[in-house]
Amino acid sequence: MRKILISITAIMAILVLTSCSTNSSVDKKTLNVGILQIVPHGSLDAARKGFKEELNKEVKEHDKSLKINYNYQNAQGDQANLSSMSQQLVQKKDDLILGIATPAAQALAKKTNSTPIVVTAVTNLQSAGLVKDDKKPQTNVTGTKDLGPVDKQIKLLTTMTKSQKPIGVLYNSSEENSVLQVKMVKKYAKNHHLKLNIVSVTSTNDVASAVSGMAKKVSGIYLPTDNLMASSMKTIGKKAREAKLPVVTGSIEMAEDGGTATYGINYHDLGKQTAKMAYQILIEKKKPQDMPVETSHTLRLYINKTNAKAIGINPDKIMKP
Missing domain, CATH: 3.40.50.2300 (Response regulator)
Structure with missing residues (x-):
């Protein structure tokens, strides 16, 4: 009888642990997204706003109860700020980090090779050392290029x-x-x-x-x-x-x-395009390593x-x- 009770207790403990493990993933109702921007100005601000608008929309359509917590940092054009801010964002272990402009993207990539990073307003990701190849990045970085015609x-x-x-x-x-x-x-x-x-x-x-x-x-x-x-x-x-x-x-x-x-390029549209890539990583569980770098879908x-x-x-x- 004692052995039966011990067995039942053990089984119940396993079920509780399994339930807690399952609920921890199911009950996660907040996505944490870091943002690092090199400097405030019209183009980069527009990219950030477009990104947030589109990601909020996409996530809300997927699950109305899912929230997004944004941690926005702006380096004000200072290289020392870029380094310290990127370190702070990486230490927070966000689900994803957005790097806006080449210096911000590079600063983030130097601090982590595991946290998914999407970038925008970067002219050439490969020459900036962010990806191995535009078609298959093979790093934790992907995103959109802003190279115009x-x-x-x-x-x-x-x-x-x-x-x-x-x-x-x-x-x-x-x-x-x-x-x-x-x-x-x-x-x-x-x-x-x-x-x-x-x-x-x-x-x-x-x-x-x-x-x-x-x-x-x-x-x-x-x-x-x-x-x-x-x-x-x-x-x-x-x-x-x-x-x-x-x-x-x-x-x-x-x-x-x-x-x-x-x-x-319209940077607001480019930010929205980048958000769609972020959604694929956050919700569809795609890997930046396998996601081709994109160029702007629209020019006008x-x-x-x-x-x-x-x-x-x-x-x-x-x-x-």
């Missing part, structure tokens, strides 16, 4: 220039993504016999003087998807209007903040009509390249 953007700018002066290119030489895009600009210019006036800066304090220095030497200005340029768009827009120079930007948000026009022509008119260009005459 640089050739079409330069072509768009040439349709708005009114002189034979060189095309001006302004960028931050400290940003890998910008260096890559400038190489593409040079290649296009060589193939189409265009002259360039390329100026690099590494601080917002130098942007105004750089634009002023270019003003009489160029027929228009091209800005890649560059975090420093995006943060300085109001200054660039003001100087360009004074000099009557058209400005084509790498992103729509940059054109909204001070450019003339662009044919490019955007014209800042106010700025176009201010420099003497008829917005209705600006056509898709």
Whole structure:
């Protein structure tokens, strides 16, 4: 009889433990998602908002009782902040972390090779050392690229220039993504016999003087998807209007903040696209290692009509390249 009681007790204990184990996974009603952003500006903010909106929507449609807890960190452009914030996010053992822009993505990837990471607003994940290959990352990182159609953007700018002066290119030489895009600009210019006036800066304090220095030497200005340029768009827009120079930007948000026009990416949409990838990892249990890196599904022509008119260009005459 004693043996029977011991056996029954043991069986009940196993059932209780099994039930607790099962309930721990079933009863988890909160997903923890970390977010690390390099700097606040229109494009990156739009990507973050699009990501949260779409992930909230997708998760709610899957399970109305499931909540998402976001832990948002912004490094304010400081490398030391990136390192400490990425460490904090990794230590929290979130279910997934979003890295916005190349420096943030790289900082996170250095801190963990196990926590799933999705990234957005990164121009080239492979050259940034985040994945082995775009088609099969083979790391804990995947996401969306923000490389726009640089050739079409330069072509768009040439349709708005009114002189034979060189095309001006302004960028931050400290940003890998910008260096890559400038190489593409040079290649296009060589193939189409265009002259360039390329100026690099590494601080917002130098942007105004750089634009002023270019003003009489160029027929228009091209800005890649560059975090420093995006943060300085109001200054660039003001100087360009004074000099009557058209400005084509790498992103729509940059054109909204001070450019003339662009044919490019909408970062809000790119953030939503990234969220769909995050959903597959969080809910469908896919692995970043096996998920191909994606490019933007949508490109569109955007014209800042106010700025176009201010420099003497008829917005209705600006056509898709």
